[in-house]
Amino acid sequence: MEAGKIYLFVSNHLGVDLDSLTLKLMDDYDSQILGTIEVAGGLANNQSHDDSLSLAGKTIHNQCSVILEGHSPGGELGPGEYYLETTVSFSDSLSVSHAQAKIPPFTKTLSREVTSDDSSIVTSALIKSGQLSLSIENHTDLEAQLLIRCPDLLHQGEGQTASRFLLPRESVELNYPLEGYELQPEGEEIPQSISVNLRAELPGSGEELRDFDQNDSVTASVEISELVFSEVTGRPKPTPVEFEPQTEILDLPEGLEQMHLTSAELYLTIYNDADFPADLQLHLSGDNGKEFDISGRIEAKTLPHQARKTTIVKGEQELADFLNPFPDEVTVQGQAIFNPDYEGGHISQEHGIYGEIEIRSPLSFAILDTAEMEMDIEEVDGEWEEADRLKRGEVTAEIENHLPVGAQVTIYIGEVGSDTIYTHPSTITIGPLRLSAAEVDEFGLATGCSQNSFQESLTRQQLRIFDNDLLYVAKRIVLFPTEAQGGVSIQSDDYLKIEATAELSVELGGED
Known part of the structure; x- marks a missing residue:
């Protein structure tokens, strides 16, 4: 006793x-x-x-x-x-403490609660992955029939049930995948919990005497792994979603590194396919050492099956420092805090938030220092006479500038098609030829054009380049600083036109 x-x-x-x-x-x-x-x-x-x-x-x-x-x-x-x-x-x-007796049939009922430490309130949720684990020990010399029931976990509308036969002194580990189950916790108090009820029926020993100890019992422990939901109805807590850093290259024409944009605008367009709004916080960092932050409320969708569009615009004054000097690369990172107002609604794995960042500029800029650009090298294919029969040669270039900035043009004719054309000893260099800026109106738009021409005779040594069946022509353009810090604007019909011709004289039987 x-x-x-x-x-x-x-x-x-x-x-x-x-x-x-x-x-x-x-x-x-x-x-x-x-x-x-x-x-x-x-x-x-x-x-x-x-x-x-x-x-x-x-x-x-x-x-x-x-x-x-x-x-x-x-x-x-x-x-x-x-x-x-x-x-x-x-x-x-x-x-x-210990007995030997005829044990009558009896039933032991166990109830376990698995409590969530989350402040979200779930009305119903479809489980994508997760597992219910039970550790059950029969500390008796009797067989036991175990019935397991989870009223908060539904499958095809019915609470999850399972049964298991236990031998005397048997211990088992039971794992039940919960994929496809619906979670419906009872009540909306925080913290919410999931109930697991166990009923152990022991048939007794009949007329047989059995040893029985005070510690003899049927015990159980319950665990539920982290649950991943494919859809949830309820009131989720404000949840931050991190955006992985993403780096984008900003492609500017070569040579315009000194360009100072004066009318750029940044458009951030976000599409939200969820019932919950989100507070967006983005951080932009450029390889020019400048940083820029964007924040704003992304509204929840209001129409079924249609994401809601939110556009945040940042203007010239806000972007002026970040874009000057103009960065080659911009890295974007940040987060969106879903359901910041802790409201109720529905969300599924099909819902999401996505968007794009666009920097728009009408190519309105100020050039603070000389900007040099090298245009694509072009091939010129022709059947030239033998160089020793060429008596004279002359190159003529005509240039027309319809840009609101001053420019300087140099033309290179060579036998190599790489960047070495600019320094190769056989290359013929024409220019540089300088042009003044076109006349502009009060808005900095070109209203006319400036012109210039160039003519240069070729030496006999230079004429030898025409021994090649294939020649290459390169152009180097220099844009000069604008007079006003406010800059000028380039329109779609502005241009810089370059025309160059070579006139050769061939000696035939002692005559030109």
């Missing part, structure tokens, strides 16, 4: 007093005395006495007896019925 008492009651109806009385509790199975009670001063006639014995630490069997030992000084007895009355009873609460 772990704890408990046995109560003894004795009443004297012997017709004489007892000057001594001892009560002994004996286990009838092995005649062991479990305890002794001595009634102090004995027990007078027609008097009673009650007492108790602790059973803690004692081993008892199914049947016990009370042995009474006493002494009476004697006395006169008249006619009548004389006896000692005894009553034995157990306390209402008995704890057994």
Whole structure:
């Protein structure tokens, strides 16, 4: 016995007093005395006495007896019925540390709650991945039929159920994939929890005696892995979504590194396909050492199956410092905080937020320093006369400038098609030829054009380049700084026109 008492009651109806009385509790199975009670001063006639014995630490069997030992000084007895009355009873609460008994059928019910530490409130959610894990131990010598039920996890509209037969002293680990299940927690209090109910039915031992220990029981522990949902209805907590850094190359015409944009605008267009708004925070960093931050509210969609478009525009004054000098690369990173106002709605894995950043400029700029550009090298294919028969040669170039900036043009004719054409000793260099800027109106737009021409005779050494069947022509253009910091604007019909011709004289029979 772990704890408990046995109560003894004795009443004297012997017709004489007892000057001594001892009560002994004996286990009838092995005649062991479990305890002794001595009634102090004995027990007078027609008097009673009650007492108790602790059973803690004692081993008892199914049947016990009370042995009474006493002494009476004697006395006169008249006619009548004389006896000692005894009553034995157990306390209402008995704890057994170990027993051997016929165990009746019984049922043990366990309830476990898996509590979420998230402040989101889920009304219903479709599970994409996750697992329910149970560790169950049968610490008895009896078989057990286990029934598992999760009322908050639904499959085809019914709560998740499973059953398992356990052998005596068997321990099992059970794992149930939850993909495709619907989660419907009861209530919207925070924190929310998922209930798992277990019912263990033990059939008992029948007429067979079985050992039974106070620690014998059926125990269970429950875990639910991190759940990933494909769609959720409820009130998600404000959730940040990080954007991985992305670097984009800004492609400017070569030679315009010194260009200072004066009318650029940045357009950030975001499409939100979710029922929840988002607070956007973007950070742009250029390889020019400049940084620029963009923030704003991305509104939730209002029409089904149609993402909502939000456009954030940053103008010239805000971009002036970031784009000057103009960066070759810009890295964009940041985050969007979904449902910043902690509202209810629906979201699925098909929903998302996406967008684009565009820098627009009408090519309105100021050139702070000379800008040099090298145009594509062109091939010129022709059947030339042998160089030793060429007597004279002359190259003529005509240039027309319809740009609102001054320019200088140099033409190179060579036998190599790479960048070495500019320095190769056989290359013919024409120019440089300088042109003034076209006249402009009050808005910095070209209204006319400036012209210039160039003519140069070729030496006999230079004429030898025409021994080649294939020649290459390169052009180097220099744009001069604009006069005003406010800059000028280039239109789609502005141009710089270059025309060059070579006129050769061939000696035929002593005549040109």
